[in-house]
Amino acid sequence: MGYVLTTKQANEIFAELSTQYRLFAPKTFGNEGRYSDTGCVRYGEVTCVEDITFDKKSEYSFKEAILPVMQTLFYFTEREVTEPKVDDKKTMIFLRSCDIHAVKRLDEMYYKNGPKDYYYSLLRDNVKFVLIGCEQSFENCFCVSMGTNTTDHYDFSFCKAHDTYEINLKNTEFISLFEKVNASVMEVKVPFVTENDVKVQIPDGLKAKVTSSTIWDEYDSRCIACGRCNFVCPTCTCFTMQDMYYTDNGKVGERRRVWASCMVDGFTDVAGGGSYRKNYGQRMRFKLLHKVYDFKQRNGFHMCIGCGRCDDVCPEYISFSNCINKLPEALKEVDQL
Amino acid sequence: MDINTKKLKKNAFRVTKVRGYTASRIRVPGGHLDVKFLPKIQEIADKFGNGTIHITSRQGFEIPGIPFEKMPEVNLALQSLIEGLEINQDAMNEGYPAAGTRNITACIGNKVCPFACYQTTAFAKRIEKAVFPHDLHFKVALTGCPNDCAKVRMHDFGIMGMTLPQLDPSRCIDCKACVNACKKKSVGALKTENYRPVRNEEKCIGCGECVLNCPNMAWTRSEEKYYRLTLLGRTGKKNPRLGEDFIKWVDEDSIIKIILNTYKYVTAYIDPRAPGGKEHIGYIVDRTGFDEFKKWAMEGVNLPKAAEVTDRIYWSGIKY
Known part of the structure; x- marks a missing residue:
């Protein structure tokens, strides 16, 4: 079922939704780019359609709405442990097709990889997903190669078409929302990308032996191990724990989990002083093969969704997709060993 | 040959070592210009000079080898550059109205450089508009960040970009x-x-x-742009020295006000017998004491809350 909304109608719907949901969408943070006089598109809470940035890819992904950078798990005093209050409002996330595929990866990790993760469920269980269509591919996108360019898994779509907004409704629970504002009913087709400039070909016969290739070595010097690629990635799920004791009373505090990056120093530190993958090229190897090889071995589909955010953000202009395309060469090399 | 050298110097020409020949200095505030101005510079060098130009240490162009008698024609040819680069002028077609206050220089700033905290050329042009033309020997330079690629500490007023993280x-x-x-x-x-x-x-x-x-x-970065203002650095024969910190976390308006106030201070205290009417501000401050300078400089200045002003500055530098 489809609707077309005027801006006024769309904002009436946003107002209505805001009573029950916190709306997360890509928005422009005007002065918050790394460089002076630059902005940054990333996820934040929105209250009206004008807040949403439709025409750019967000530098950071939607994942921080359900997998916060820092999540307090509980507060502890000497005798008691209390959980933080969870917002009564549900969450609605505006995101693109590739990112909806990323949700599947996050769910795989936190719902299915061992017991269901309680803290993830707290935020994730009641999330609604609103699809933003893609009129065209952005720079560095390779969703078509990864098969993430189309999706049916959304509650409704919300696409900007000149001065109107087009809705394709999947979840009938929201029918009244659109009927209430007298939205004009119309057949609406969600735009999906069918071709990207960047294409990758993950070799069929990829095997673990490829770890011993020399293709990783160039990243020893090119990579600076900053971790930007992990933090912008919608499918990176690693975290570390922090027990923080309040300074005025060292016996009380909180336990948090915080994003961790396999590219950043300290990720592999273990008790006794051990640390692994000290070379940055080996970190690149570990990350890349996790995204396009061993995750699939376990779960049946690739972890990487081809959003290209890692390429967009890398200050050293290292391209993940370019590295994927070196795999056939790497395979050939290790086969000769 | 009868040439008023005082007048020609004020007109941004100079007395050169070759008798009868001068050189014309083109100021480029902020050191950045549209390439559409280059053909005119080339034309002047070809037609009136010796076909070469020097890129000056103050980010201008100097056209050498111009016979004195060609100065009026050069001034006519300079008019489109003076207008195009938005240089304040008293009378059209008579060239630059002053040369004492030197071209305001700037590093490339945040047009290109990732480190820069502001648009250096834009601020340089704003200062140029506020202070030029003036015969007093003032040197102002701007740099995007504390790396100080523009070496602003060697100027009377050094402006370094800052951001409050x-x-x-x-x-x-x-x-x-x-x-x-x-x-x-x-x-x-x-x-x-x-x-x-x-x-x-x-x-x-x-x-x-x-x-x-x-x-x-x-x-x-902070929404507000902040600067460090360094004072009274200089090169020269007597006592070259680096500028010292005057105000940390200062804003654009205050900087401009302080520079304008300093013109009044120098007018009041400059050595009336200074050779060529030119005396580095620092020597005047050495004479009057810093407190007197500060009293004049801070007149009517409203600093932002974050600003930290140095009580009294002591300079070092090389003494012979």
Whole structure:
């Protein structure tokens, strides 16, 4: 079922939704780019359609709405442990097709990889997903190669078409929302990308032996191990724990989990002083093969969704997709060993 | 040959070692210009000069080998450059109205450079508009960040861009990129406490390395643009020295006001017998004492809340 909304109608719907949901969408943070006089598109809470940035890819992904950078798990005093209050409002996330595929990866990790993760469920269980269509591919996108360019898994779509907004409704629970504002009913087709400039070909016969290739070595010097690629990635799920004791009373505090990056120093530190993958090229190897090889071995589909955010953000202009395309060469090399 | 050398110097020409020949200096405030102006510079050099130009140390162009008698024609030819580069002028077609206050120089700034905290050329042009033309010997330079590529500490007024870093602790993942960058590339104003960076406000020089190196946008730049204003550095024979810090976290309006106030101060106190009417401001301050200078300079200046003013400056430098 489809609707077309005027801006006024769309904002009436946003107002209505805001009573029950916190709306997360890509928005422009005007002065918050790394460089002076630059902005940054990333996820934040929105209250009206004008807040949403439709025409750019967000530098950071939607994942921080359900997998916060820092999540307090509980507060502890000497005798008691209390959980933080969870917002009564549900969450609605505006995101693109590739990112909806990323949700599947996050769910795989936190719902299915061992017991269901309680803290993830707290935020994730009641999330609604609103699809933003893609009129065209952005720079560095390779969703078509990864098969993430189309999706049916959304509650409704919300696409900007000149001065109107087009809705394709999947979840009938929201029918009244659109009927209430007298939205004009119309057949609406969600735009999906069918071709990207960047294409990758993950070799069929990829095997673990490829770890011993020399293709990783160039990243020893090119990579600076900053971790930007992990933090912008919608499918990176690693975290570390922090027990923080309040300074005025060292016996009380909180336990948090915080994003961790396999590219950043300290990720592999273990008790006794051990640390692994000290070379940055080996970190690149570990990350890349996790995204396009061993995750699939376990779960049946690739972890990487081809959003290209890692390429967009890398200050050293290292391209993940370019590295994927070196795999056939790497395979050939290790086969000769 | 009868030439008024005082007049020609004021007109941005100079007396050269070749008798009868002069050179014309074209000022380019902020050191950045549209290439559409280059053909005119080439034309003047070809037609009136010796077909060469010198890129001056103050980011202008100097056209040498011009016979004195060609000066009026050169001034006519310069008109489109003077207008195009928006140089204040008293009378059209008569060239530059003054040369004492030198071209305002600037590093490339945030047009290109990732480190720069502001648009250096735009601010340079704003200062140029406020102070030029003036016969007093003032040197002003701007640089985008505390790296000071423009060497502003060797000028009367040195302006360095700063940003007041803002931390969103909820985005920090304790990777220590900021702490390490600050320690290795800057002043080591950050340390980790309870898994978060803590900024030593006294030490911080506002360079923005923390913002540049933060992989998760936990550090961002302040909405307001801030500057460090350094005072009365100089080159020269007598006592070359680096400018010292006057105000940290100062704003654009205050800087312009302080420079304009200094013109009044110098007019009141310059040595009336100074050779060529030219005396570095620093020597005047050495004579009147810093407190007297400061009284004049700060007249009517409304500093931003964050501003830290040095009580009294003592310069060092080379003495013979």
